[in-house]
Amino acid sequence: MRVLDFEDHVAQELSIARFDTQRRNLRLLTAIFFILFVLAIFLPLVTDTACWPGLLMGTLALTSGAGLAHFEGRFRANSALRGQLRAGLRGQNRTVDILSVLDDEYYLLNNLKLPERADDVDHLVVGPNGIFALETKNHRGHVYCRDGQWYQAKVSRSGRQQPEEPIRDPTRQLKRNVDYLRSCINNTDRALSRQTRLWIEGAAVFTHPSVGVELGPQTRDRLPFPAIHARELPAYITQHTPRRPYSKGDVRRIVSMFAHLQAPSSRHTA
Numbered sequence: 176m177r178v179l180d181f182e183d184h185v186a187q188e189l190s191i192a193r194f195d196t197q198r199r200n201l202r203l204l205t206a207i208f209f210i211l212f213v214l215a216i217f218l219p220l221v222t223d224t225a226c227w228p229g230l231l232m233g234t235l236a237l238t239s240g241a242g243l244a245h246f247e248g249r250f251r252a253n254s255a256l257r258g259q260l261r262a263g264l265r266g267q268n269r270t271v272d273i274l275s276v277l278d279d280e281y282y283l284l285n286n287l288k289l290p291e292r293a294d295d296v297d298h299l300v301v302g303p304n305g306i307f308a309l310e311t312k313n314h315r316g317h318v319y320c321r322d323g324q325w326y327q328a329k330v331s332r333s334g335r336q337q338p339e340e341p342i343r344d345p346t347r348q349l350k351r352n353v354d355y356l357r358s359c360i361n362n363t364d365r366a367l368s369r370q371t372r373l374w375i376e377g378a379a380v381f382t383h384p385s386v387g388v389e390l391g392p393q394t395r396d397r398l399p400f401p402a403i404h405a406r407e408l409p410a411y412i413t414q415h416t417p418r419r420p421y422s423k424g425d426v427r428r429i430v431s432m433f434a435h436l437q438a439p440s441s442r443h444t445a
Contacts (some may be wrong), residue, residue: 176277179430181286181295193253194246201243208236226267266313266382270298273405277302277412280423282430290359290438294352302428304417307379308356309408310349314342320391345379350399353377358439364432371429372419380405 215229281302288295298309316329328339353375375398
């Protein structure tokens, strides 16, 4: 399998949520100003110099220290968000590992940004038997659907059962992105779209090793895309029978098109 990595927005969000640059710079500034403050305080005791540099360094040390305290507080407040983002990254990396069994006829595009939107497609597999858009979720515990609403029930690290939490339907989320992606494809290379009759398959992929997904037959029938466990993914792709097989040239041209995807024109979005 050939892998193409686009910009990883989850990793970027995680870096922002850690405030690494601000905290590192403010720690350094606070330490420097404090050392200069101490030197400036003791300098007048051994020399006949003014004490105002000490007051200035002390003020700067307090200011940078207050800034550091502010960002440390924001860092602690974002603990839950960082946990979610790290879990998402682990899920995406697990998907890449599982898909590594595919041969070089397949291309894997990671984190495909949708132009003029904040969304992206986690993974896009292009091969001789089709195009597959994948939405990965690293939920653990028990995932199920009741009255059209998806829920997650999990056990805490201490072994206590936690209350169920509503979660977004990942298949609907994927459908919105795929519908928009189709419009982008038509606007980017209409001739290729007509020639190959591009059709995008999709799947919501649950990547956590211990997740259990319980969806009744009626719920599964209503889903726009299947919801599967990551271990089922290679078979789901390789055993798919396409409407029209793609040649090696088709696959390369499709992959190249995704590298310069254009937003749909107004007539496609109206």
